[in-house]
Amino acid sequence: MGDKKKMTISDFKKFKQEGKKFSFVTAYDYTTASIVNDSEVEIILVGDSLGMIMLGYKGTESVTMDDMVHHIRPVVKGAPDTWIIGDMPFGSYNVSDEEAVRNANRLIKETNCDCIKLEGGIEMLSRIQAIAKAGINVMGHIGLTPQTASALGGFKVQGGTPESAKKLIEDAIALEKAGCFAIVLECVPSVVGKAVTEAVSVPILGIGAGLHVDCQVLVTQDMLGMYGDFKPKFVKQYAQLRKVMVDALNEFHQETLDGQFPTPEYCFNKEVDIPKLY
Template sequence: MKKKMTIMDFKKFKEEGKKFSYVTAYDYTIASIVNESECEVILVGDSLGMIMLGYSGTTPVTMDDMVHHIRPVVKGAPQTFIIGDMPFGSYNVSKEQAIMNGNRLIKETGCDCIKLEGGVEMAETIAAMVKAGIPVMGHIGLTPQTATSLGGFRVQGGTPESAAQLIEDAKALEKAGCFSLVLECVPKGVAKSLTEAVKIPVLGIGAGPYVDCQVLVTQDLLGMYGEFKPKFVKLFKNIRKEMVEGLNEFHKETLEGTFPSNEYSFNAKVEGYELDTLYGGGTSK
């Protein structure tokens, strides 16, 4: 069984050049599967708005939604480091609001840290949260909650000016006390320079090979989400196809009457045997 990472391990892995991986989960079942894998980190992201709740984006997700989904993930993955995402509107009003909601997320769910979006403009808020005892992971580059103001879901840091700003954002988050940061949808050369510019781990999603950790949405890398697939996502397994095939086989055997066969049916009590148990066959007296 794998050993759960700690916040100190993030720094240690960076110093030792040790790579690690980071995926998503939004419920107990997926969390338990990730927990059996070698992946070290789970994010319960506000992407649950699209993947679990059917929204067109992340902005409608509430604190109640996040608490509801983080709790079962924590229960399902006790050997995995769990990050709780701060949804849009839960930390951008004031430092006091950010601290209150950060406290709530950790107290009510048991997650190991919180994550929020923003660079230089969020540094003072993050510093206040860290001072209050809340472990914070930053998130820069493409920030989905404010993607509209960035021109949509597009690669960030594509000009010298914007690349320099990303590095300044990363340094500001490090100075504010973030123990790590997510870097999303950034050219690999920019990601390499940024990763070398800070001492905290850089966790890349669509940021090329030179970051400290690779991040993907579980439903994307396992082919569960449907036709939409970003350029940076590799399909490691096509679970959706297998699930549909399994459901169709169940449907077919139901119509044919071949399921349930005797093997999957309970038998009446007969002389010399007890009635079938729920998970097994009849047993001899």
């Protein structure tokens, strides 16, 4: 799309104020990023979900800073008109404010992504403040936080009690005050998504958080039916690309066995006078 214009940091608050909805998806490589860039989707997250989707890990905990840098760089190249979020992987910010700033600096400097994202509520305020003070755009992430999912009792809906819902609202308010320009809210009841969205002036980007958030988020491989291992309840599959790809691979395989491929149109048909060497 030639007329696509990359969002600015001020657009996030402006969209919220105007009630303008937007969307974001994931990408972990140049080709996928270029496809998203051709679409109207405004934001790409290069998430630590690349651990499962690209690297075959069981979870996100094993993903390193080197992994993130390696995958963010080609996405930035492939999607120049799309806002790019770089995920801070597990262990890159939980030791100290100083280490969090150092790693956030590294993501921005080595990849040219537009912002970093880190997980956690009130307990992460000093990290967020330090990174924001260093001049880096910080996106928060509360609700289901995959890096610490085991401590939350696994991949379960969060905010399902009055106390936990109140905590999420308090987290969102605190994250905004600490300097987050936007907050991802994952896997909560719709009423909680609405309450959190109304409690802050920065946009709430919801994944499995109902209709009333400011932005909807899905993992690209999930929504396109490519990732076969697990389908969360909140994922709508807009295509079944895995089946299309398997069918195409099988057709290629069969045509190879049958001698149907390649036909002359897929061959270089120039006549060459071959010297007889034997």
